[in-house]
Amino acid sequence: MSTPTAINEEYDIVIAGGGTAACVVAGRLAVADANLRILLLEAGPTTYDNPAHTLPLNIMCHLAPGSRTTRAHISQPSAALGGRTTIVPCGQCLGGGGSINFMMYTRPSASDFDDWETVYQNPGWGSKDLIPLLKKIETYQVPGGGPTHGTDGPLAVSPGGYFTDLGKQFLQVARILDPDRAQKPDDTDSNDLETINVYTVGVFRRWINAKTGTRSDVPHNMIYQLKDTRPNLHFLTGVHVKHVTFDDENRATGVAYALNPLLHPEGPGDTRTVRGTKLVLVSAGAFGSPGILERSGIGTKDVLDSVGVRQRVDLPGVGENYQDHSVLFIQYFAADEAQSLAAIFRNEEGAIDTAAAEFGMTRKDVSMHNAVDAGIKWRPKPSEVAELGPEFQEYWDSYFANAPDKPVLWMGISSSFVGDPTGAPPRKYYTLGFYNQYPLARGHVHIMHADDVSAPTDFVPGFFESQAEVRPLTWGYKFLREIARRMPHFRGEPPMLHPKFAPSGPASIIAHAEGPVPFDAPRIVYSEDDERALEEFARAQVGTCWHSLGTCAMKPCEQGGVVDARLNVYGVHGLKVADLSVPPGNVSANTYGTALVIGEKAAVIIAEDLGIKGVV
DSSP states (O other), X not given: OBOOSSOOSEEEEEEXXXXXXXXXXXXXXXXXXXXXXXXXXXXXXXXXXOHHHHSGGGGGGGGSTTOSSEEEEEOOOBGGGTTBOOEEEEEXXXXXXXXXXXXXXXXXXXXHHHHHHXXXXXXXXXXXXXXXXXXXXXXXXXXXXXXXXXXXXXXXXBOOSOOOHHHHHXXXXXXXXXXXXXXXXXXXXXXXXXSOOSSXXXXXXXXXXXXXXXXXXXXXXXXXXXXXXXXXXXXXXXXEEEXXXXXXXXXXXXEEEEEOTTTOTTOOOSOEEEEEEEEEEEOOHHHHHHHHHHHTTEEOHHHHHHXXXXXXXXXXXTTOSBBOOOEEEEEEEBOXXXXXXXXXXXXXXXXXXXXXXXXXXXHHHHHTOOSEEEEEEEOOOHHHHHHTOHHHHHHIIIIIXXXXXXXXXXXXXXXXXXXXXXXXXXXXXXEEEEEESSOOOOBEEEOSOSSOTTSOOEEEOOTTSSHHHHHHHHHHHHHHHHHHTTSTTBOOOOGGGSOOOOTTSGGGXXXXXXXXXXXXXXXXXXXXXXXXXXXXXXXXXXXXOXXXXXXXXXXXXXXXXXXXXXXXXXXXXXXXEOSTTOOSSOOSSOSHHHHHHHHHHHHHHHHHHHTOOSOO
């Protein structure tokens, strides 16, 4: 492996994008065939041995203004959000989102993958096919891992550094507050894909290696260590892939690229090309992959005509079907003695050492924590379905009712401050977050410039255009608020970070509380005015969970698909897409694990196509 400043003119495989799935494909194929010449082109910087990527507790630096490891996509204003835009930061570094994310280890429900196979007509993509690949990628460092977990894969899964008292309180209260639905032990595995784990109240596993205390990402565990053994694998960072090149028979022959001006302020220089004789693989994510296709003339005519790109293939699904998990993060004041990592997330000097001393932990224990301890996969009871309104009832009947393993909400605690801290006093906090697992929202991502990769996109996330998406989140706010105010470390609410309820009403009473209420305290009753205030707040605050997917969907062309079950782009030859742009439907999980299994499956498919042994 090398990182040449001057790359070769020709490779067997050229991979446009260097995120999670791309790195899995490159690593697996390079090891399987030492003679296969592979080039990986990434827009962002390398991540090698950089503490910002390797140390788990450094996660927030990637969301700070001016970050060089993310690219922010700003949506069109949305009437459903009161005219507000949405900002979605995406990983832009070698490893992509898997090298900057919160390291949450969650797997989809089995029916999510089964839907890919049956509903969207993709043979070989069901849960029975993908579980072996999920096992292949992981070393499960958790005692009692079942048969669906791996023991010798390149990426480690562990409980992380420690478990905060705030996380323990969240678990305790959640189990007491709704005991008839929370009978499973706290260590129940909600990621085995064999049992139905909805309303599972439990602790989280993390993509963190318990032995080294470092993030488990693909570059550090599948790419960088090939330097001396696989000189056939090259990667080049800091370059933008502009478009795919083709011959007269619509066969992909390579890509055109230029320097990324963010990392090369001396200027992008001339556009260069590199040939891919056997395959061009586009793997630039839910935002990047449709852009590369559209700049290559693959997409709907209206979009291409608007920017002056000659259409090569009429493929209306390119850039459509955008999906995310719509999320709210709600902050609460914590007691001075709470094991909160808020000071570390504020980047206060010496905060890690102070926390280690205060919590009786080692510095390593604190450093390998991501502050997310526990959570709930929630599926409503019949009475709660009715509470969520007629729009949700219709959605429930058509989608959830016959899929008992599909939860409606994820809810969890972060022992920190997650969100914009502007105006919030510097003290201890905890945050309760919750997102729609299968929101109805469908948006799009399209190019607005024929050649400039850095140009803004025409981006519409589609959040909250249906009440069936709004009502679960307003329900989640009320339910988690009941948990929050019963936790022993509860010390009230930051008023500026909660809905503006009527000052004299019961919904506003806990804003000024100085401590928790008893477990048997009556639940808060919300008036119609309170419900309106809560919905207004939700529309003003809802945002991305950084789980963008679906914009080059793997489904039949006539249904808006972009790639087939072999990941081939319709209408051309020698061109595949493999990343989070290909899932045709959403998944009830943080999406890193899904990106990994897409990479593993893509490596198997490509190896089969090229007759390469050893990738199974």
